[in-house]
Amino acid sequence: MIYTSESIQKAINSLSSLPTIGKKTAQRLVFFLLKQDKEYVSNFANSLVELKDKVNFCSKCFNFTEVDPCPICTSTKRDLSIICVVEEPNDVFAIEKTGDYRGLYHVLHGSINPLDGISAKDIKITELISRLTNIQEVILALNPSVEGEVTTQYLAKIIKPLSIKVTRIARGLPIGSNLEYVDEATISRAIDGRIEIL
Amino acid sequence: MQIKSININNLRNHSSSSVEFSPKLNIIYGENGSGKTTILEAISICGFTKSFLPTSEQNMIKFGEENFSIFLTSKNYLQNDYFVNIIYSAKNRKQIKSTFGDNLTPKDIIGELPQVILSPDFKIITFGSPQDRRSFIDRILSQLSKVYYENLQKIKKILKQRNELLSNSYDGYDETTLEILTDFLVKTSVEIITKRAEFIKELVPIYKQYYEFVSSNKENVEINYLVSNKNIDFSIISDKIKLEQFIRAEFARLKTAELRRGTTLFGPQKDDIEFIINSGTAKEIASQGQHKSILISLKFAELEILKNEKAETPIMLLDDIFSELDEIRSQKVFELIDKLDTQAFITTTETNYLKNVISQYKLVSYFKVSDGAIFTEM
Ligand SMILES: [Zn+2]
Numbered sequence: 027m028i029y030t031s032e033s034i035q036k037a038i039n040s041l042s043s044l045p046t047i048g049k050k051t052a053q054r055l056v057f058f059l060l061k062q063d064k065e066y067v068s069n070f071a072n073s074l075v076e077l078k079d080k081v082n083f084c085s086k087c088f089n090f091t092e093v094d095p096c097p098i099c100t101s102t103k104r105d106l107s108i109i110c111v112v113e114e115p116n117d118v119f120a121i122e123k124t125g126d127y128r129g130l131y132h133v134l135h136g137s138i139n140p141l142d143g144i145s146a147k148d149i150k151i152t153e154l155i156s157r158l159t160n161i162q163e164v165i166l167a168l169n170p171s172v173e174g175e176v177t178t179q180y181l182a183k184i185i186k187p188l189s190i191k192v193t194r195i196a197r198g199l200p201i202g203s204n205l206e207y208v209d210e211a212t213i214s215r216a217i218d219g220r221i222e223i224l
Numbered sequence: 225m226q227i228k229s230i231n232i233n234n235l236r237n238h239s240s241s242s243v244e245f246s247p248k249l250n251i252i253y254g255e256n257g258s259g260k261t262t263i264l265e266a267i268s269i270c271g272f273t274k275s276f277l278p279t280s281e282q283n284m285i286k287f288g289e290e291n292f293s294i295f296l297t298s299k300n301y302l303q304n305d306y307f308v309n310i311i312y313s314a315k316n317r318k319q320i321k322s323t324f325g326d327n328l329t330p331k332d333i334i335g336e337l338p339q340v341i342l343s344p345d346f347k348i349i350t351f352g353s354p355q356d357r358r359s360f361i362d363r364i365l366s367q368l369s370k371v372y373y374e375n376l377q378k379i380k381k382i383l384k385q386r387n388e389l390l391s392n393s394y395d396g397y398d399e400t401t402l403e404i405l406t407d408f409l410v411k412t413s414v415e416i417i418t419k420r421a422e423f424i425k426e427l428v429p430i431y432k433q434y435y436e437f438v439s440s441n442k443e444n445v446e447i448n449y450l451v452s453n454k455n456i457d458f459s460i461i462s463d464k465i466k467l468e469q470f471i472r473a474e475f476a477r478l479k480t481a482e483l484r485r486g487t488t489l490f491g492p493q494k495d496d497i498e499f500i501i502n503s504g505t506a507k508e509i510a511s512q513g514q515h516k517s518i519l520i521s522l523k524f525a526e527l528e529i530l531k532n533e534k535a536e537t538p539i540m541l542l543d544d545i546f547s548e549l550d551e552i553r554s555q556k557v558f559e560l561i562d563k564l565d566t567q568a569f570i571t572t573t574e575t576n577y578l579k580n581v582i583s584q585y586k587l588v589s590y591f592k593v594s595d596g597a598i599f600t601e602m
Contacts, residue, residue: 138401140388145398172381172408179404211331211370 034060086157088133088150090115098131105129107162111154111181113137113169121167129165132157137168137177146180155184163191170197196221225338225539226567227267231295234286236262237596244600245567246589251578252571254593260571263593264341264541267569270296270308271337272363273320273330276541277345281312290314298337301536308333331374335367338538340527340566342520342545349522350506350515354496361420361497364526368533372419379412383488391486406475409491414468416492417451421461423529424449424497430528434521438556443514445521446500452490455498516549524560531564540568546578554581 029035034056042052059067083089084096091097098104098118108129112118118131134149158164164185168174182192198216199208232241237259254260265275265284275284285292291313298306309321320328322336348356366373386405389397428447435445448455452474460466474490475482482489499506499518506518523540530538540561546554558581561568572578575590582588590601 140385140392140401146401147398172378172385175408176385176401176404179407180400183400183404209331209370211374214371 087131088135088153089118089131103128107160108165109154109157109161109163110165110167112167113174113177117167129163134168134177137171137173138180139173149177151181151184154181158185158188158190161190163193166192166194168194225298225300225536227296227298227337227539227569229297230263230266230270231293232263232266233293234289235266235292235294236284236286238262238598239286239596241596241598243591243598245569246587247567248587249561249582249585250567250569250589250591251575251582252569252591252593252598253573253575254571255573258593259596260593261543262596263591263598264543264569264571266294267296267337267339267539267541268341269294269310270333271339271367272334273310273318276341276343276543281318282314285312285314291316296337306336308337331370334373335370335534338367338530338534338536339541340523340530340538341541341543342523343541343543344545344548345543346519346523347515350499350510350518354494357497358492358495360522361423364530365419365423367530368423369419372416375412375415375419379409379416379492382408382412383491383493387487390482390488393483393486409488410468410471410475413471413491414464417461417471417495418464418467420492420495421449421458425458425462426529427522427525431521431525434524434560435517437560438520438524438553439514439517440552443501445518448498448500450496450498451492452494453496513550513553516553520553520557524564527564527566537564537566540566542568542570544571544573546570546572546581547574551581554578558582558585 029038037056037059038049038052041047041055042049047055059070080092081090082092082094084091084094084099086095086099089096089098105128109132110121110127110129111132111134112121113134113136115133118133121127121131132150132154134151134154136144136149138144138146138149164181166178166181168178178194182194185192196219198219199205199212205213226247227245229242229244232238234240237257241259241263243263252260252263261277265277268274268276274281281292291311293309293311296308298308300306306323309319311319320330320333322328322333324332324336346360349360362372362376366376382405386402386409389402389405393402424447431447432445436442449461450456451461456470460470471490478489499510501510501514501518506515510518527538527540530536542557545557549557562585570578592599592601
């Protein structure tokens with residue numbers, strides 16, 4: 027399709043470069059924006075520019091933050107002896123939403139993935155190790171993919187010799203599911219990850 | 225298992241076909257290229273999410289269309305209804321729905337519509353490469369166990385990562401990462417190899433019985449599972465602890481060679497199944513007729529094992545096999561279909577010959593296929 031305005035074409039190209047947004051959706055969004063008043067559009071554009079200007083990585087946990095160190099790392103209400111290790115900042119949001127976890131985080135920004143040319147030194151592992159003084163437990167909350175598993179084992183191998191407790195999140199049955207209807211691969215993983223009742 | 229009906233839209237040369245099937249014998253006839261095999265492919269896609277023919281989904285979409293879809297209804301031996309709906313478009317991921325829900329993954333439907341396929345293309349099981357024989361066994365075990373299917377997917381990913389690491393190792397590599405990947409590979413290999421070895425052990429006596437029935441001669445037949453080309457004692461490959469020790473020792477022995485060659489040199493991705501007839505391998509010494517007897521016996525043994533394990537009789541898809549079989553073997557195939565009480569879907573170019581062979585059977589439906597349209601014969 028050829029547009030009568032180069033600006034429209036440019037805006038469509040920008041929007042459709044975003045993940046999950048196709049050309050058709052981008053076109054719809056652009057026509058929506060054209061119908062809004064100028065203030066709406068400037069606020070919208072500024073919020074994007076501010077994002078890049080103000081948001082940075084926390085120098086301790088490598089989560090996104092506007093102040094360094096981030097509010098979680100400096101909070102007085104959190105348990106400073108536990109670190110939960112995740113692959114991406116998204117994962118911090120997911121765990122924070124539960125409101126149950128009160129320790130610290132560490133974002134690796136990826137997992138060990140030779141196919142993508144990512145080795146242990148390319149993710150924030152050294153930075154994690156340097157934070158471990160006074161830490162009593164490291165919880166590994168990586169994805170259940172082969173890459174996440176390799177990274178989990180890797181971290182366990184280097185952290186355990188430091189006499190720090192290393193745990194991983196359980197992969198079990200979905201709550202509310204009836205055992206009879208859960209596929210056997212999930213049940214088998216849940217049995218592998220069984221815990222003793224104390 | 226009994227398929228009640230199928231709707232096929234924009235699959236190969238079918239625009240919109242809809243059929244209701246007989247609970248027993250379904251004879252689908254038409255000229256080559258008419259679209260009769262497509263009906264079997266559609267059933268296979270509903271069972272495995274993939275066709276049994278080596279082809280990309282992209283190429284299966286009818287020319288000029290954006291997607292194909294299949295809707296299949298069936299009932300199991302408890303008379304419970306089960307449906308599958310598969311939609312494939314080049315742009316989106318494959319959409320899988322079934323009685324169990326929307327947005328399903330292949331794992332959710334594989335094994336739910338158990339099926340055994342007999343096609344002349346499967347002579348690759350005895351004639352072809354070790355890869356062809358592994359696919360044969362993997363396809364059966366994936367229907368039997370979701371854990372096995374997951375392990376297969378997992379080992380593919382582990383091998384990719386490990387081979388990548390090995391192939392760049394001349395540049396320096398991380399020893400810990402290699403150790404971990406090797407450990408994963410060992411553990412997943414143990415699961416896959418023991419499962420395959422146990423399956424072969426269960427298969428052999430059943431296969432022998434069918435072979436004796438199908439072939440007029442009394443050759444001695446055998447099947448061996450070969451771990452990286454070696455016939456290893458069953459007491460090792462069936463014992464997970466012993467097998468793990470054995471595999472770990474192999475990787476230790478091969479380490480230098482793997483680093484030099486830049487690839488994984490051991491594992492179930494290198495295993496093979498050996499078909500023995502009298503004192504040689506089928507690949508080398510079997511006659512054409514013996515190859516056919518082996519394939520037929522193997523497929524009925526497969527059906528019997530699936531039936532025993534799943535308490536559900538699989539359906540049988542026979543793609544144009546009768547043009548290649550003599551009358552005695554053809555009759556035996558129908559006797560077995562009848563005895564095992566399976567619903568069968570048979571494609572053929574010529575019906576007069578079949579009508580003779582199956583004159584005594586009841587519940588036979590005939591479907592004529594022409595230019596991607598299906599006509600039910602009254
Ligand atoms: Zn922080």
